[in-house]
Amino acid sequence: MSEKIVVAMxxxxxxxxxAALLQAQGYDxxxxxxxxxxxxxTESAAGQPREGQPNSGTCCSIxxxxxxxxxxxxxxxxFYVANFEKAFEQEVVAPFVESYLAGETPIPCVRCNTFLKxxxxxxxxxxxxxxxLATGHYAKVRFNETTRRYExxxxxxxxxxxxxxxxEMTQAQLRRVIFPLGGFPKSQVxxxxxxxxxxxxxxxxxxxxxxxxxxxxxxxxxxxxxxxEPMSSEGSASALPEAAQAPSTGPASPHRKSTLRSxxxxxxxxxxxxxHGGIHQFTVGxxxxxxxxxxxxxxVIQTDAATNRVVVGRSEELxxxxxxxxxxxxxxxxxxxxxxxxxxxxRNRHEAAAATxxxxxxxxxxxxxxxxxxxxxxGQAVVFYDDEVVVGGGWxxxxx
Amino acid sequence: MRRIYxxxxxxxxxxxxxxxxxxxxxxxxxGNASSVHAFGQEAKGxxxxxxxxxxxxxxxxxxxxxxxxxxxxxDNLAIRGVVEASARPRKHIITTRVEHHAVLHTCEALxxxxxxxxxxPVDSEGLVNPEDVRKAIDQETILISVMHxxxxxxxxxxxxxxxxxALEHDVYFHTDAVQAAGKVxxxxxxxxxxLLSIAGHKFHAPKGVGxxxxxxxxxxxxxxxxxxxxxxxxxxxxxxxxxxxxxxAADLAVSELEKRxxxxxxxxxxxxxxxxxRVPEVALNGSRASRLPNTSNLRFxxxxxxxxxxxxxxxxxxxxxxSACASxxxxxxxxxxxxxxPIEQAFSSVRFSLSRYTTRxxxxxxxxxxxxxxxxxxQATPVGARLHART
Numbered sequence: 001m002s003e004k005i006v007v008a009m010x011x012x013x014x015x016x017x018x019a020a021l022l023q024a025q026g027y028d029x030x031x032x033x034x035x036x037x038x039x040x041x042t043e044s045a046a047g048q049p050r051e052g053q054p055n056s057g058t059c060c061s062i063x064x065x066x067x068x069x070x071x072x073x074x075x076x077x078x079f080y081v082a083n084f085e086k087a088f089e090q091e092v093v094a095p096f097v098e099s100y101l102a103g104e105t106p107i108p109c110v111r112c113n114t115f116l117k118x119x120x121x122x123x124x125x126x127x128x129x130x131x132x133l134a135t136g137h138y139a140k141v142r143f144n145e146t147t148r149r150y151e152x153x154x155x156x157x158x159x160x161x162x163x164x165x166x167x168e169m170t171q172a173q174l175r176r177v178i179f180p181l182g183g184f185p186k187s188q189v190x191x192x193x194x195x196x197x198x199x200x201x202x203x204x205x206x207x208x209x210x211x212x213x214x215x216x217x218x219x220x221x222x223x224x225x226x227x228x229e230p231m232s233s234e235g236s237a238s239a240l241p242e243a244a245q246a247p248s249t250g251p252a253s254p255h256r257k258s259t260l261r262s263x264x265x266x267x268x269x270x271x272x273x274x275x276h277g278g279i280h281q282f283t284v285g286x287x288x289x290x291x292x293x294x295x296x297x298x299x300v301i302q303t304d305a306a307t308n309r310v311v312v313g314r315s316e317e318l319x320x321x322x323x324x325x326x327x328x329x330x331x332x333x334x335x336x337x338x339x340x341x342x343x344x345x346x347r348n349r350h351e352a353a354a355a356t357x358x359x360x361x362x363x364x365x366x367x368x369x370x371x372x373x374x375x376x377x378x379g380q381a382v383v384f385y386d387d388e389v390v391v392g393g394g395w396x397x398x399x400x
Numbered sequence: 401m402r403r404i405y406x407x408x409x410x411x412x413x414x415x416x417x418x419x420x421x422x423x424x425x426x427x428x429x430x431g432n433a434s435s436v437h438a439f440g441q442e443a444k445g446x447x448x449x450x451x452x453x454x455x456x457x458x459x460x461x462x463x464x465x466x467x468x469x470x471x472x473x474x475d476n477l478a479i480r481g482v483v484e485a486s487a488r489p490r491k492h493i494i495t496t497r498v499e500h501h502a503v504l505h506t507c508e509a510l511x512x513x514x515x516x517x518x519x520x521p522v523d524s525e526g527l528v529n530p531e532d533v534r535k536a537i538d539q540e541t542i543l544i545s546v547m548h549x550x551x552x553x554x555x556x557x558x559x560x561x562x563x564x565x566a567l568e569h570d571v572y573f574h575t576d577a578v579q580a581a582g583k584v585x586x587x588x589x590x591x592x593x594x595l596l597s598i599a600g601h602k603f604h605a606p607k608g609v610g611x612x613x614x615x616x617x618x619x620x621x622x623x624x625x626x627x628x629x630x631x632x633x634x635x636x637x638x639x640x641x642x643x644x645x646x647x648x649a650a651d652l653a654v655s656e657l658e659k660r661x662x663x664x665x666x667x668x669x670x671x672x673x674x675x676x677x678r679v680p681e682v683a684l685n686g687s688r689a690s691r692l693p694n695t696s697n698l699r700f701x702x703x704x705x706x707x708x709x710x711x712x713x714x715x716x717x718x719x720x721x722x723s724a725c726a727s728x729x730x731x732x733x734x735x736x737x738x739x740x741x742p743i744e745q746a747f748s749s750v751r752f753s754l755s756r757y758t759t760r761x762x763x764x765x766x767x768x769x770x771x772x773x774x775x776x777x778x779q780a781t782p783v784g785a786r787l788h789a790r791t
Contacts, residue, residue: 030714078713078714080710080713082706123780124706124707126779126780127704127707127710127711127776127777127780128707128710128711128714129711129714129776
């Protein structure tokens with residue numbers, strides 16, 4: 001009997017093609033879709049796309065489960081839906097909102113990979129008797145015979161590479177996953193999809209955060225907090241997950257109240273330049289929407305949850321020589337034993353820059369760039385590469 | 401792959417006899433049953449026959465049968481119909497925690513409009529204590545709604561006692577007999593029921609047709625208006641072909657019920673005993689003594705029920721984690737929780753439900769497949785229980 005494999009099918013071109021490819025290779029494919037979010041929940045705030053930002057190609061809406069089912073029927077493979085709404089809210093959505101409220105700019109996709117796809121879904125695959133789980137990610141996995149470690153590598157298509165979002169994967173996870181598209185350029189994947197006759201071959205790529213199809217993140221955060229706030233039980237910043245689960249009455253979190261409150265926009269020298277409507281509306285490097293004019297272009301250089309201030313400055317003030325990262329995960333090495341030279345990538349579409357990574361206090365690392373880098377943003381990941389190989393990564397705490 | 405269907409509490413296969421009864425309604429007798437002409441009269445005749453058959457099925461008079469679109473509509477019509485027809489300023493309903501969502505969600509919706517609802521607990525086998533019903537009755541109580549048998553675990557309630565209590569207190573008594581119909585004898589008089597819901601597709605009629613028994617003189621406000629159909633209880637052109645199917649299925653059930661129940665119960669008991677013998681750490685959910693003949697809800701300790709259902713499906717065996725209406729839901733079964741099961745046990749329970757088409761050979765095949773599947777599922781961490789453990 002051929003080997004059973006579970007394919008995480010999102011209904012998009014990539015995972016559909018991955019399923020078709022594996023089937024063609026002789027695997028016994030089983031499709032699983034994750035149902036992650038009830039889109040009616042934040043309808044009012046986030047359901048309407050902002051002007052100029054068409055609502056197209058998100059990654060896991062209800063429509064996409066429909067598409068995934070359609071593809072599974074087309075391929076004639078068994079297909080099931082795993083309802084992980086609760087886990088998604090706890091592991092991804094609530095931390096996403098908390099991160100914004102703490103003055104960061106989060107990337108929920110990493111946590112979704114870490115906790116949903118390669119934990120809950122991988123586990124479901126094991127229960128079904130499949131030794132491996134395949135996804136449509138553009139990344140590669142290989143086993144290094146010398147180090148005896150599984151390695152994560154960039155996908156062949158540099159414009160689609162998703163290794164940045166996968167940096168938290170463990171050895172146990174890497175051992176059990178297959179990325180069938182890792183060696184192909186996107187154009188070829190689309191061509192294969194067309195050749196297989198997949199009903200979704202012309203579907204646009206997903207780009208934005210799947211649970212905020214409107215791309216209006218600040219409206220989402222406001223709506224989520226407004227809905228959770230009256231139910232939160234403790235005045236702590238971490239009350240969100242519980243609040244969303246088990247309604248109870250109690251005082252609202254002062255931390256969150258203040259974060260959604262308007263505050264001052266100040267210069268890096270501390271001069272008050274204007275007012276803002278809540279720091280969650282801002283991200284480091286942002287230029288538009290500040291509403292202050294001082295004769296030269298100003299950029300957000302910091303959002304400070306403690307003082308509820310947005311600090312703005314000149315373009316060159318965005319440049320940072322170094323950063324501190326925490327919550328590290330190492331892939332090609334077991335741990336950091338000495339300073340290492342890497343290419344460090346601080347955003348999904350950032351061109352990795354030469355840097356040295358060394359241990360810092362409290363389990364953090366300090367990343368020193370050879371050349372200053374623009375808009376080092378707390379809440380984003382910094383991922384270290386040795387050529388194409390992911391050495392490891394962590395979460396940016398602050399720029400230096 | 402040969403597929404074995406053990407999910408008959410979700411829905412059943414249409415019996416060939418039923419299909420035969422329906423086809424002429426599509427081909428020839430396509431008239432509107434309200435029309436004066438011969439076409440209409442022919443349709444009306446089919447409708448009358450079906451009504452008589454369904455009346456026999458529940459031991460009622462034909463003019464006490466209202467055809468509906470199914471169990472959910474019947475439950476809605478019964479409960480909302482009674483509440484809306486009552487002129488009292490305060491209204492109170494008594495029901496149970498293990499009802500189908502068609503009843504529970506209707507009651508919850510009525511609560512939002514100011515109706516008081518008491519949800520009675522059940523014991524560890526899923527049985528309601530009739531004394532609890534008596535104690536819950538107050539001056540404002542207008543309706544008691546207790547299901548005949550539970551869709552998930554099959555537990556059959558003491559309807560005769562509850563019906564007597566309702567009668568003594570002059571309170572309307574509704575029973576959702578959707579899951580019982582076609583499996584055990586239905587008798588509205590024995591239970592003193594004023595309202596009783598059935599759905600065709602649970603006993604080999606097609607989906608989309610059901611009936612509500614409404615005892616003569618019961619005050620009931622219709623849900624939809626637009627015609628004098630069904631004695632002003634339910635407006636809308638009668639769905640003659642499906643109603644004819646419902647009638648045929650009712651007739652088929654009446655003619656073979658005793659034998660059908662006995663055969664299925666023997667097969668179910670054989671299945672259960674063999675599972676207990678072949679698979680370690682399995683327990684029965686529900687009542688062994690007071691139970692539908694076709695239902696077996698089993699708890700496989702430390703196995704994830706979603707995974708069990710998927711694994712069995714991959715091997716060609718269809719069963720479910722509980723109510724089909726709730727599957728895909730992340731919430732544990734409200735029925736199993738009402739029995740007092742902890743969440744992880746609720747998430748390790750699977751329902752097998754048999755029908756007149758289930759064979760001994762099929763059961764033997766399932767018994768061969770099941771032990772391996774359970775052991776595989778036990779090797780991986782249950783997902784559902786894990787989710788809830790984190791909250």
